Amino acid sequence: MDQRIDPAPPLDPALLRGLTQRRYDRRDLMRMFGVGAGLGAAGLALAACGVKGAKQAPATQDDVAKYWAGKKQNGHLDFATWALYMPTDHAPLTAFTKETGITVNYQEVIQDDPSWYGKIQPQLAANKPIGYDLMVVTNGVELSKLIEFGYLAPLDHSKLPNFAQNADPIYKNEPFDKGNVYTIPYTSGYTGIAYNPTYVKEPITKIAQLWDPKYAGKIGMMKDPQELGNFGMLVLGINPETSTQPDWTRAAAKLREQKPLVRAYVQQDYTKSLANGDLWICMGWSGDIFQENASNGSTLQFVVPEEGGSIWTDNMTIPKTAANPVDALMMMDYFYRPPVAAELTEFINYVTPVPATKDIIAKDAAAATGDNKKTLEALLSSPLVYPTDADLSKLRHYASLKTADAQKAYQDTFLPISTG
């Protein structure tokens, strides 16, 4: 018999090999790169067909009947909006639920328009619900895109009687959505000049004063290309609403002249800087200044400049893919009841689209006592919440940027100013 000894290997050969050989030889590496290249090819194949455009045919007023046919009230509603846009106890929403039986999931999830748009655009392009039936979007590039790309439901005005009756006529024909085909305002405000009288010892009346070298290093401008562009145009006497590329180029040149004097191109955080003296004079939003003064006792001033200021509107709108559009429409109309609108205004402190609120707040003020009375009276007499006719006549709408090319050209003109 063969005396073959067949000892059990002391170690598993795989382990032994692992311990004694180099982990990867050149061929292994090549193979790994091969896999990578394969994945890459898959990616490129994907790319070869490109990325589909976002554009769909926008709905028209004729589509209203078609869109709303067969849509029913579902008893629930998801509402996406901005911070501080509802009294903290949500009383108006509770009352709405009590009256209609519709429960409201209220979420303050919108921080700024571009990032909100970025979040919802893929679902809308794929014709899928975004999880919200009602949202508040500022007029501007993002709203233009939502309209242009056909992402919004056309509103059925036969279900909006309170809006028809109570909205100020100036909100019924705004250039970004003439005739309120897709949107009705939630609240509005205007952009003017805010300054701190502790440091600025002369009255500010003109945008041109933002170019005054004596405020060098203490001037703030807004980073938002639309707001910044508006002021560049207004100071040159151009009406932004009807402006075109040559106007933008001139305005950008004017703004670049100002740049060495500018301390910061601000986003949301300018009121604190104004109050503590980092900035002395800055572009500002009406409601921000009212809130800062009311809540922190500062004495910031706000003016609509002689050359004009700009008016903006935060608008309620229903995404086309909403699961509960009927409930959303009911809530939109509910906000236009004067008592509800008054309750919202007392908290939000921006300009309300419902003029009838003034009498209601006056009554509330008469009935109130102490600090509460003072606040309500300040609200009533404040041109920041109820602008005077003289102020209103100086307000201009944003440039109308209806096509993707115009939007990009506008942003390419003004955005680089703040990021030099």
Place this chain on the structure above:
Amino acid sequence: MGSLRARLTPYALVLPGGLWLAIFFVVPTLILLQFSLMTGNEADGYTFTFAWQNYTQALTTYWPQFVRSLEYGGIATLLCIALSYPIAYWIAFKGGTRKSTYLFLILLPFFVSFVLRTISWQFFLSDNGMLLGPLKDWGLLPADFHILQTSVAVVGGLTYNYLPFMVLPIYVALERVDPGVVEASYDLYCSRTQSFLKVVLPLSLPGVFAGVLMNFVPASSDYVNAEVLGGPDNTMIGNIIQDQALTVRDYPTATALSATLMLALLLGIFAYARALGTETVLEAAAR
């Protein structure tokens, strides 16, 4: 059968991690590269056209921000090394039984959000704030002196935010230094300085290397500090990419800039590793 199983085992083990990297790193990177060569706009869609001009256009427009980002990232990293090394050294060799307490203190700021911490600097450094207000009142500084919206504020913010990522790896490397080796160096007539320079420092270099990776890469691509603490002249490339991607929604420009940034950082790191001697550094780190 057994041998097949044995051959497959290593692949099976690498599968979860490999898949993770493939799906969440390789594929997104390829998509990014692919977008950077596309033309078109959001409304009509983008098509792949080998548009290399995206790179040249983006770089001719934004090279100053690019250079500035690498500069800020580099300075912040150097400052981090200078500040972290003594801290890590002290904790590793003099920390005694309280080492973990000190490390915990270094990590404590992470319990507050990154953005909030940066915003608190904004309050602290404001023109008439806690720091500058009294100094100006005492006449030690001119009234128009300011720190916010300067490169000092941005680099300072970067240094502050990334400091722990430098302290920890250096600490780990120093902690591993065998006291016996140091003792041996004294036995061989090293002075304290010589012992540090010839023994401790070389042994801790892998930690510095890891720290540089963890500092330089995120600091150069950071956009929060420039946004919160910087002014119009302190914009970094991260802010530009954010604007292009979110506000302008010009994906080709945004991705071309991202790809260039990744490439620049990779090249920088390779050059640095080469200068330090990759082999030794990586081997020492792997020990």
